[in-house]
Amino acid sequence: MTTLSDNITARPTRPYAPGNAAAPGGSATTAPPLLAVRDVRISDRVADRDIVHGVSFELTPGRTVGIVGESGSGKTLTCRAALGILPPHFEIGAGSIEIDGTDTATLTAADWTALRGATISAVFQDPASYLNPSIRVGAQIAEVVRVKKGLGRREARHRAVELLHAVHLREPELVYGQYTHELSGGMLQRVLIATAIAADPRILIADEATTALDVTVQAEILDLLADLRERAGLALVVVSHDLAVVSQLCDEVLVMRQGHVVERGPTRTVLHEPRHEYTRLLIAEHEQYGLDKFLAKEDA
Numbered sequence: 001m002t003t004l005s006d007n008i009t010a011r012p013t014r015p016y017a018p019g020n021a022a023a024p025g026g027s028a029t030t031a032p033p034l035l036a037v038r039d040v041r042i043s044d045r046v047a048d049r050d051i052v053h054g055v056s057f058e059l060t061p062g063r064t065v066g067i068v069g070e071s072g073s074g075k076t077l078t079c080r081a082a083l084g085i086l087p088p089h090f091e092i093g094a095g096s097i098e099i100d101g102t103d104t105a106t107l108t109a110a111d112w113t114a115l116r117g118a119t120i121s122a123v124f125q126d127p128a129s130y131l132n133p134s135i136r137v138g139a140q141i142a143e144v145v146r147v148k149k150g151l152g153r154r155e156a157r158h159r160a161v162e163l164l165h166a167v168h169l170r171e172p173e174l175v176y177g178q179y180t181h182e183l184s185g186g187m188l189q190r191v192l193i194a195t196a197i198a199a200d201p202r203i204l205i206a207d208e209a210t211t212a213l214d215v216t217v218q219a220e221i222l223d224l225l226a227d228l229r230e231r232a233g234l235a236l237v238v239v240s241h242d243l244a245v246v247s248q249l250c251d252e253v254l255v256m257r258q259g260h261v262v263e264r265g266p267t268r269t270v271l272h273e274p275r276h277e278y279t280r281l282l283i284a285e286h287e288q289y290g291l292d293k294f295l296a297k298e299d300a
């Protein structure tokens with residue numbers, strides 16, 4: 001069976017060379033950033049206050065940036081800004097976001113609709129709330145393929161089954177015909193990932209995508225994301241409050257607190273030699289959850 005990865009790698013994309021991708025922080029690189037977030041400030045117009053006070057990062061194909069920090073620190077708003085889906089009374093007050101070289105400030109609503117799914121996509125926590133309970137999950141994926149890729153019904157169905165296979169769901173034909181209430185949390189998260197990658201995006205934002213899952217399923221989903229990144233050159237933004245998740249997946253990490261990036265750098269450096277007191281606190285809090293294990297693995 002043809003897998004998603006086969007299909008994605010077969011299409012002409014910018015070259016992805018794991019060894020020569022940009023060093024975190026953006027030094028020597030051949031690939032221009034797919035996503036460039038430059039000193040973005042996000043404000044709440046109703047409350048008349050700034051919520052995010054200047055976030056910057058660049059993401060090239062095959063690379064992963066992690067955003068960690070306490071609840072309410074602005075991680076999700078930053079992602080929503082990159083997806084063009086800020087809540088109604090929020091706005092980007094300063095800075096810029098470029099997706100594949102295009103300043104998103106110039107995009108119309110129709111441009112955004114075309115871009116989302118096809119270039120930048122996202123997976124959030126609580127997959128059930130993003131899927132329609134009364135439509136078979138496979139049909140929901142097929143619909144994305146039909147609308148975004150312009151395939152006919154039969155091809156879209158075939159592609160949806162391929163995608164279910166690509167996210168390592170066993171018996172994808174069977175899963176295709178199931179409803180959300182028939183699937184476990186881990187299966188639903190895989191279905192949501194399949195939906196998110198259905199139109200072959202180049203950037204995938206995973207915002208607390210594994211938070212609600214038990215440890216084993218979480219590890220499987222993280223492996224799946226890493227696999228998609230390696231095989232398809234996906235660029236990933238991983239938002240998590242869990243440093244173990246970040247240490248496993250991310251090349252670079254931003255630590256946010258109260259809307260500020262208090263520390264950023266290569267993941268290993270930040271986690272091994274934290275400079276900011278808040279990062280040290282986060283690390284201390286996480287030690288009991290097995291962060292040591294991942295750090296040891298990276299050192300090996």
Ligand SMILES: Nc1ncnc2c1ncn2[C@@H]1O[C@H](COP(=O)(O)OP(=O)(O)OP(=O)(O)O)[C@@H](O)[C@H]1O
Binds near residue numbers: 051074241
């Ligand atoms: N739709 C909204 N309406 C009002 N306030 C909001 C909304 N979305 C976010 N906020 C506020 O903006 C701030 C940043 O929220 P954001 O969701 O980005 O935080 P976060 O770092 O992702 O937190 P968490 O880890 O809990 O998801 C918080 O104070 C939050 O209450």
